[in-house]
Amino acid sequence: MNARKTASAADGNVTAADSASNVRPVAVIDIGTTLIRMAVAEIDPAGEIRRLETLSQAVNLGKDTFTTGEIRKSTIEDCVRVLRSYQRVLSEFRIESPSEIRVVATSAVREASNRLAFLDRIYVATGIEVEPIDEAEVNRITYLGIQPLLQAEEKLASAQTIVIEVGGGNTEVLIIRGEDVLFAHTYRLGSLRLRETLESYRAPLGQMRAIMESHIRRTVEQVAQHVDLGQQRELIAIGGDVRSAASQLLPDWDPEHPGRLSIAELEGFTQRVLSMSEDELSRTYHLNFADAETLGPALLAYVGLARGLQIDQLFVANVNLRDGLLQDVASHGIWTEDFNNQIVRSAMELGRKFNFDEAHALQVAELSQTLFRALAEEHQLDSRYELMLYVAALLHEIGLFISSNSHHKHSMYLIRNSELFGLSETDVLLVSLVARYHRRASPKPSHEGYSSLDRDRRVAVAKLGAILRLADALDRSRSRRIHDIQCSRDEGRLIISAPHVDDLTLEQLALKQKGTFFEEVFGMQAELRKAAD
Secondary structure, eight states: OOOSOOOOGGGTOOOHHHHHHTOEEEEEEEEOSSEEEEEEEEEOTTOOEEEEEEEEEEOOHHHHHHHHSSOOHHHHHHHHHHHHHHHHHHHHTTOOSGGGEEEEEOHHHHTOTTHHHHHHHHHHHHOOOOEEOOHHHHHHHHHHHHHHHHHHOHHHHSSEEEEEEEOSSOEEEEEEETTEEEEEEEESOOHHHHHHHHHHHTOOHHHHHHHHHHHHHHHHHHHHTTSOTTSOEEEEEESHHHHHHHHHHOTTOOTTSOEEEEHHHHHHHHHHHHTSOHHHHHHHHTOOHHHHHHHHHHHHHHHHHHHHTTOSEEEEOOOOHHHHHHHHHHTTTOOOHHHHHHHHHHHHHHHHHTTOOHHHHHHHHHHHHHHHHHTHHHHOOOHHHHHHHHHHHHHTTGGGGTOSTTHHHHHHHHHHTSOOTTOOHHHHHHHHHHHHTTSSSOOOTTSTTTTTSOHHHHHHHHHHHHHHHHHHHHTTTSSOOOOSOEEEEETTEEEEEETTOSOOHHHHHHHHHHHHHHHHHHSSEEEEEEOOO
């Protein structure tokens, strides 16, 4: 690997030898519906990623889950066997620490009724902790993986870019313009799920395509609602099935760069694939049986989506979940400023959907952020919680869209049942609870959702909710006249000083009413004073 700088250590710069010694080997493993895939890479101090090895082995996870609802014991043991073989490869690369390995599982494991037994068996047999990631996390990781391509392709910078991956269990859709994620959603449309649906219908061969197209059409109609058909559109297709098609239709395609494929060509190839048996596909296109089984339904879904979105050509990109996982590992799982902005943007769009008081919401969010940072020593929470507090503050009053009575509970309901890009299901629950506690009762074990959190998250909800109440009280007049506050401690009290405001009576009264919860959580009273000008 080439070092970015070569200079003497005396100059304080990093030498090539220093850089090489700081390279860390890592591995990511994706337990999918039909395959368990592993990527081994090394990451240099600058965060650059270099692939060293990629492996994949077929398993029947999706077939089990989507037909019987649970993973068979024999399939679990197949997964143990695969992961043990991967461990032998990892030992050759001297990758042994849990911090150097991330193992995730998607819909086939997540939806299985015996997923806990699966996870426990894998851990007992291999010592590997498998993380079943939810749909929001899959979208986040897909976004991380596709970002380098979006930045490199000038044609995609100004267009409305639709990123689609038809997997075995689900179809992931991201709609991006420039640096903004406009929409992200996971649909229960997958190549293997389609195949299992057909088998459950026991439909004649001649009707199979019509049944699949009917399922695909419903998803297309839902996706189309979020696409501006009056704007320039580009479609990026990712996933193994569409890459298999591209390798046949674009013989000179270099997978290091996106390939351009006409939908008419892809549709013709899809018709040929659907007319062939799995054995014929395996022999003709040198596919394993798992890939041959999903190829036709997946390509039919891509064609249906492209036609429904009135797109004549698509990019085929060699991007997958492992790319996003490696990007996440390279950043040590720290959310970047750009990614935080995407989450905030998603929250703002949700607030506007429910006609929130945007000026008040932003004011409370900024005050919450200031208080969070001022109280860092007391709350001991990391920057992710700061972002979740900010989002909760933006959305704390959206329940007014339903009713002013118990609007805090309505806010919680709307947040929990809405999509916020980049936040996991647990994160969204936490945000919804913080918004709920901006007024009225303190958290109680009987409250919906609260008791399902572990102790650390319950404590975090209480801390964030208490801070949100103070911030909300500071804009009681909704005039945004209190800003640029300073915080200090005085004899067990939190003193909040507000400059350039003559009359603080309304806010002081609101702080007195709302400050009880803060005192319960942090053990000190909050007091608002006029700062010396």
